[in-house]
Amino acid sequence: MSAARPPSESLSVALLGSGGAGVLTAGALVTEIAARSGWYGFITRSVGPQIRGGEAAALVRLATRPVGCMDGAFDLLLAIDWNNADRFAAEIPLTPESIVVGDPKSGTPPDYVTQSGARFVEIPLAEIAKGLDGGRANMLAVGIVLGLAGIPGDRGAEAIRKQLSGKGEDIVTAGVATLEAGIAQTEAIADTPQLAAPPASSGERWLITGNEATGLGAVRGGIRFAAAYPITPATEVLEWLAPALTTVGGTLVQAEDELASINMAIGASFGGKPALTATSGPGLALMIEALGLATAAEVPIVVVDVMRGGPSTGIPTKSEQSDLNIAIYGCHGDAPHVVVAPLSVADCVFTTQWAVHLAEMLQGPVLVLSDQFLGQTKAIIDRPADLSFMTRRSVAAEIDAAKPYHRYATGEGGISAMALPGTPDGQYTADGLTHTPRGTPSSRGEDHVAQLDKRRDKIESHDYGAHWAEIDGDGDTVILCWGSLSSACLEAAAKLRAEGVAVRTIALRLLAPLNTARLGEALAGARRVLIVEQTHSGQFRRHLQGHVAFPGEVDVLARPGPLPITPGEIADYVQKWRS
Amino acid sequence: MSVTAEAPKRKASDYISDVKPVWCPGCGDYHVLLSLSRALAQMELEPENIAVVSGIGCSSRIPAYTNCYGFHGVHGRALPLAAGLKVARPELTVLVMSGDGDGFSIGGNHFLHACRRNVDLTYVVMDNRVYGLTKGQPSPTTEPDWDSALSPGGTGLRPFHPLVIALASGANFVARCFSGDVNGTARVLIEAIRHPGFSFVEILSPCVTFRPDEKQWKTLVHPAPVDPTDDPARAARRIMTDDGFNTGILYRGNRSPYRAPAASEPQDPGVLERKFVI
Ligand SMILES: Cc1ncc(C[n+]2csc(CCOP(=O)(O)OP(=O)(O)O)c2C)c(N)n1
Ligand code: SF4
Numbered sequence: 137m138s139a140a141r142p143p144s145e146s147l148s149v150a151l152l153g154s155g156g157a158g159v160l161t162a163g164a165l166v167t168e169i170a171a172r173s174g175w176y177g178f179i180t181r182s183v184g185p186q187i188r189g190g191e192a193a194a195l196v197r198l199a200t201r202p203v204g205c206m207d208g209a210f211d212l213l214l215a216i217d218w219n220n221a222d223r224f225a226a227e228i229p230l231t232p233e234s235i236v237v238g239d240p241k242s243g244t245p246p247d248y249v250t251q252s253g254a255r256f257v258e259i260p261l262a263e264i265a266k267g268l269d270g271g272r273a274n275m276l277a278v279g280i281v282l283g284l285a286g287i288p289g290d291r292g293a294e295a296i297r298k299q300l301s302g303k304g305e306d307i308v309t310a311g312v313a314t315l316e317a318g319i320a321q322t323e324a325i326a327d328t329p330q331l332a333a334p335p336a337s338s339g340e341r342w343l344i345t346g347n348e349a350t351g352l353g354a355v356r357g358g359i360r361f362a363a364a365y366p367i368t369p370a371t372e373v374l375e376w377l378a379p380a381l382t383t384v385g386g387t388l389v390q391a392e393d394e395l396a397s398i399n400m401a402i403g404a405s406f407g408g409k410p411a412l413t414a415t416s417g418p419g420l421a422l423m424i425e426a427l428g429l430a431t432a433a434e435v436p437i438v439v440v441d442v443m444r445g446g447p448s449t450g451i452p453t454k455s456e457q458s459d460l461n462i463a464i465y466g467c468h469g470d471a472p473h474v475v476v477a478p479l480s481v482a483d484c485v486f487t488t489q490w491a492v493h494l495a496e497m498l499q500g501p502v503l504v505l506s507d508q509f510l511g512q513t514k515a516i517i518d519r520p521a522d523l524s525f526m527t528r529r530s531v532a533a534e535i536d537a538a539k540p541y542h543r544y545a546t547g548e549g550g551i552s553a554m555a556l557p558g559t560p561d562g563q564y565t566a567d568g569l570t571h572t573p574r575g576t577p578s579s580r581g582e583d584h585v586a587q588l589d590k591r592r593d594k595i596e597s598h599d600y601g602a603h604w605a606e607i608d609g610d611g612d613t614v615i616l617c618w619g620s621l622s623s624a625c626l627e628a629a630a631k632l633r634a635e636g637v638a639v640r641t642i643a644l645r646l647l648a649p650l651n652t653a654r655l656g657e658a659l660a661g662a663r664r665v666l667i668v669e670q671t672h673s674g675q676f677r678r679h680l681q682g683h684v685a686f687p688g689e690v691d692v693l694a695r696p697g698p699l700p701i702t703p704g705e706i707a708d709y710v711q712k713w714r715s
Numbered sequence: 716m717s718v719t720a721e722a723p724k725r726k727a728s729d730y731i732s733d734v735k736p737v738w739c740p741g742c743g744d745y746h747v748l749l750s751l752s753r754a755l756a757q758m759e760l761e762p763e764n765i766a767v768v769s770g771i772g773c774s775s776r777i778p779a780y781t782n783c784y785g786f787h788g789v790h791g792r793a794l795p796l797a798a799g800l801k802v803a804r805p806e807l808t809v810l811v812m813s814g815d816g817d818g819f820s821i822g823g824n825h826f827l828h829a830c831r832r833n834v835d836l837t838y839v840v841m842d843n844r845v846y847g848l849t850k851g852q853p854s855p856t857t858e859p860d861w862d863s864a865l866s867p868g869g870t871g872l873r874p875f876h877p878l879v880i881a882l883a884s885g886a887n888f889v890a891r892c893f894s895g896d897v898n899g900t901a902r903v904l905i906e907a908i909r910h911p912g913f914s915f916v917e918i919l920s921p922c923v924t925f926r927p928d929e930k931q932w933k934t935l936v937h938p939a940p941v942d943p944t945d946d947p948a949r950a951a952r953r954i955m956t957d958d959g960f961n962t963g964i965l966y967r968g969n970r971s972p973y974r975a976p977a978a979s980e981p982q983d984p985g986v987l988e989r990k991f992v993i
Contacts, residue, residue: 236881342991352991355984361803363795383769385981389802392828398794399788403768403799406786409797429789518991557784557800557807560763565785577781577787578733633864713885 141421143332147285148207150228151277153216155189158274161685162216163194164514165278165292165299170515171343174334175437176202178481178515182227183453184220191220191226195609196344198285200332202517204480204623206386208704210234211329212284213249216261216273217242219403221249228700230254235328237280239263239273248605259321266315266320270310277673279318286330289319328473340519346510347372349520350440351483356485356522357492359438363400365393365419368452369508370442394419398426402438405430406566408531408556412493414440416448417459420466428467429499432543433566434554436495436502436529440488445697454698455509457670460679463503464648472592475648477505477619479606481515486523487645490603493525498595499554505647506668507620509671509700529554537560542573546586550594583637604646604654611638612663613710618644618676621701625668628706637710650683663688664694664713672696724759727752732782737773743894743920743929744774747841750892750918751781751786751810758905760771762926765808770796770822772814774841774920783810791821793956794829794838801834802975808908809835814895817877819875821854829877833912834973837904840877840915843922843929851925852882877917878954882966884945886911889966893936899962906964913930920924921962932960 149166154160160181167179177198195210197203209229214237215221230236230252238245239261250256259280262292265271282289289312296311320330334614344352350373354362362381364374378388386409391397394415399413415423420441423460430437443459444449463475474494478487488504495502532553535541543564546553552573555562569577570584578584599643606622609629617625622643629639642658665686674694681690693709695701728750738744755765760818765783765983769775772792778785781897784807801809818826818840829899844861846852852865862869880890887912892900900918900969907914919936921929939961944950 164785168993278991335774341993342988343993344991352984353985355987361797361799380987381981382976385978386979386985387802387975389798389975391795392824395792396798396825396828399792399795400799400802401798402788403786404803405799406796407766407800407804409803411803425789426792433788493956519988519992555784556765557766557804560761563763563782565787567766567787568780568786569787577776589992619927621817 141327141329143286143330144211145201145332146197146203146207146214147331149196149212149214149281149285150210150265150279151194151196151214152191153274154191154219154226155186157216158159158272159192159194159216161299163196164279166196166281166297167514167516168299169282169289169291170198170287171341172295173287175200176512176516177333178203180509180513182224184223190272191223193224195227198331200335200569203386204515205701206626206700208702210219212281213237213254214277215242215245216277218245219243222239222246229452235284237524242660250666257325264317264321265314268314270306270308271314271317275311275314275686276318279315280321282315283322284325289315291346291674307691309596322347342517342519343514344517345372345514346478346480346481346484346506347442347512348376348513349481350488350504350506351376351480352417353382353485353488354438354492355380357489358410358496359412359492360384361401361404361409361479362388363391363397363411363413364388365367365391365397365415367416367419368510369444370414370416370440372511373440373442388703394422395426398423398439399435402410402426402430402435403438405435410436412438412440414442416444417446420459420462424462424466427473428469428471429543430501430610431467431473432568434499434591436490437498438495438502440504440506442511443505443671451698453508455620455670455700456697457507457621458672458675458696459505460647460671460675463505464469464679470588472649473500474595475504475505476646477644478504478510479622479643479645481510482520484510485520485571489523491523496525496529498598499529499551500591500595502568505619510620532559532562535559537561540574543575544571544587544590545573546590549597550590595661598645599614600651604644604651605658606643606645607658608641609633609639612661613637613646613714614640614642614659614662615664615668615706615710616642616665616680618647620667621670623701624701627703628710631703631707631712635711637714639710647679650679652683655684659687661687665690665709667692667693667715668701670697670701716986723756725756727756730755730762730782730848732780733937734779736780737776738902739924740933741923742773743843743922744777747839747900747918747920748777748780750894750897750904753897753901754904754908757768757901758908760808762806764806766800767810767812768793768800769811770813770817772817772846774812774814775817777812791817792825793817794825795824796820796862797836798829798832798834801836802803803960810908813840814842815840815856816854819877821964823855823856825878827884829915829987830860830881830886830915832973833885833887833970835911837914837916839904841920842917843920845922845925845926847922869870869896876955879951881915882951882954885970886915887968887970887972888914888964890964891962892916892918893932893962894918895933896936896962903964907979912968935960936962939965943967945969
């Protein structure tokens with residue numbers, strides 16, 4: 137193996153194959169071995185429309201620092217076979233710098249591969265694997281990727297043991313031997329894209345998906361009840377929570393639909409248990425009426441929306457940010473509620489934990505807008521700190537029997553103490569009808585306005601602290617984004633800085649209520665603001681422009697899914713705009 | 716009602732709030748409120764340990780008229796809301812009160828699954844065979860030829876049979892009452908609340924405004940001629956062949972109520988993190 141190129145801080149690898157070829161396992165092993173050897177990175181999967189089997193691609197990015205988005209091109213593509221490989225043409229961009237490894241006996245590469253100008257290396261994977269005791273082509277592929285990238289194979293055994301737990305030591309031994317044979321295959325290949333050395337070890341690191349991280353954040357935040365109706369790509373949040381909640385003394389109930397799941401969560405929370413449900417766009421659409429109920433009746437709940445391509449059934453397995461409108465503006469009536477978005481896989485822990493805190497504090501629904509990319513990406517992260525938010529739900533624990541209890545008392549910033557069932561003399565009826573401070577239905581204008589004011593004031597006067605956004609850099613060119621696109625924008629900014637452009641990135645975590653005062657401060661001195669979002673219609677831009685007067689020129693880079701928006705694309709856009 | 720020498724600990728009026736009902740004079744729902752308050756008083760339940768959950772409709776206004784904790788939610792979704800509450804707070808007595816439109820039309824799917832799930836709830840439907848609150852449209856239990864502005868000449872649709880559907884879906888207790896029989900209804904409600912699992916009580920409760928013909932119900936209802944059975948097939952056959960005005964407890968099952976999976980000893984959330992560590 138020789139390394140003529142300078143080692144790279146980041147390396148993108150795609151493993152391709154048809155159902156049963158084991159490319160997803162291979163990708164997971166590459167990630168696991170790199171993780172155990174000190175690198176950062178992540179793996180996402182792309183699969184065909186078949187429910188099980190069918191062609192699949194494991195997309196792995198490895199780096200010397202935490203990374204949270206796809207790069208613009210792949211350095212390595214390894215195909216165990218080329219069946220239906222052309223469907224990945226757009227997802228696996230190649231350049232003449234890329235190296236493609238294929239088995240000459242497993243078909244010919246599709247045109248997009250040959251036309252890319254990438255260097256093609258033939259290795260008879262199936263034949264070599266067959267010659268090894270218990271050898272499998274996908275294990276060989278793992279070794280080849282490690283060899284080409286310069287990742288040592290010495291953590292292979294423990295990684296295989298973890299990934300294939302329960303399969304027995306014979307499998308592990310055969311796996312390790314095959315992996316080493318794969319590394320040996322790369323020794324003769326010159327000029328490969330080597331990964332730079334990993335950083336010196338710095339504390340505990342995790343391998344976790346965004347959906348798991350969301351579940352963990354929920355439990356850390358105090359969620360002890362969840363109601364669930366499965367939907368791609370949110371199901372894993374619920375499947376992770378089911379046993380996890382039982383472990384910590386909570387409960388998950390499978391509901392008959394999303395109308396039921398959100399109402400179950402409201403019922404549990406009315407009873408005092410912090411409650412959550414998770415869904416994706418179609419489910420959120422069904423939950424909207426009850427979201428308004430939780431707002432009007434002032435019941436804390438967390439609703440996680442792991443966004444996918446929409447409208448309607450859309451593209452269930454691909455990411456988009458196009459639920460922003462329904463999340464913020466979907467309710468009928470004036471129904472102010474909090475909407476937050478995690479900025480990375482690691483941040484799913486914090487943002488969900490924060491969402492629980494906000495829901496409990498502000499006594500209403502809080503929406504968490506995650507997305508398919510964050511949810512289903514498994515990333516290597518530093519252990520997220522466990523923050524504890526001190527203030528909890530204001531509960532009326534002891535009630536003076538001599539005075540009528542006013543559940544919806546106005547004043548004091550709009551937050552009124554909530555009596556939980558079982559509390560003597562606290563009986564009231566939670567109601568979606570306009571009500572008096574006592575909760576008695578009313579259609580009087582004064583009562584209506586008083587309660588509308590109360591509910592607006594409590595979320596608008598809350599101090600969201602520094603969590604509302606992450607701000608990086610201080611140039612007069614601003615990249616303004618939210619949620620999952622933050623990683624791509626931060627990386628674009630770093631790239632631009634290296635090219636001599638002073639860039640500031642503002643990544644919003646709090647989408648509603650929009651923190652206009654702090655956003656205004658953060659935008660001070662900006663001459664150009666580029667809004668970046670993964671929607672077709674520019675939902676984020678319209679949301680911002682409804683609230684914020686931008687100091688300089690404004691442009692928007694809005695593109696719908698299914699393809700990710702990459703750092704290179706954002707950086708190029710900024711460069712073109714400037715010139 | 717049983718008469719004891721000691722003064723009862725609770726009066727029916729302890730369970731009624733000072734909120735004035737919006738119901739029309741003569742509405743059957745007044746009697747349901749009265750029966751409920753008598754049942755709760757006889758059971759000597761503390762009002763603060765009871766939650767009354769409802770959807771939307773004239774009938775669904777009832778929570779605020781009780782002196783219990785209440786939740787007046789959205790149309791058709793009372794059952795899941797109540798299930799969430801009961802699973803989260805099993806020590807509470809949770810009653811769900813709704814109408815035939817709320818429960819069988821917009822909330823029909825939840826009705827099926829609440830019966831199946833068998834959470835320990837008591838579900839009372841005040842069946843007046845009409846949408847009262849929206850001023851007189853046919854509901855799933857309305858006769859096919861009942862004329863209305865929305866469905867002139869009638870819907871032509873076969874009415875829904877809630878009791879049989881409840882049985883087929885797994886309800887653990889099925890009864891029919893008439894609101895005008897306040898004490899009889901109270902007795903059934905006590906049994907329903909005591910019975911473990913999902914208890915379904917249909918109360919024929921006339922809408923005097925949009926269904927004045929239902930004032931005749933008082934002459935048509937009669938106690939069921941036979942004792943309740945624990946055989947759902949037999950109960951279903953009886954209900955399907957009776958005249959629709961048999962009242963009393965019709966079925967008492969012995970399925971064990973829904974139990975959420977529970978850890979023997981709750982652990983610290985920190986244990987969940989271990990499997991993420993590289
Ligand atoms: C989502 C929704 N759709 C429609 C309505 C209008 N609506 C209110 S009550 C009702 C029907 C109530 O009928 P029922 O449950 O039988 O109660 P009743 O008024 O007869 O007691 C309807 C259609 C609503 N409130 N919400
Ligand atoms: S409209 Fe009918 S159901 Fe509604 S309050 Fe009047 S009588 Fe009762």
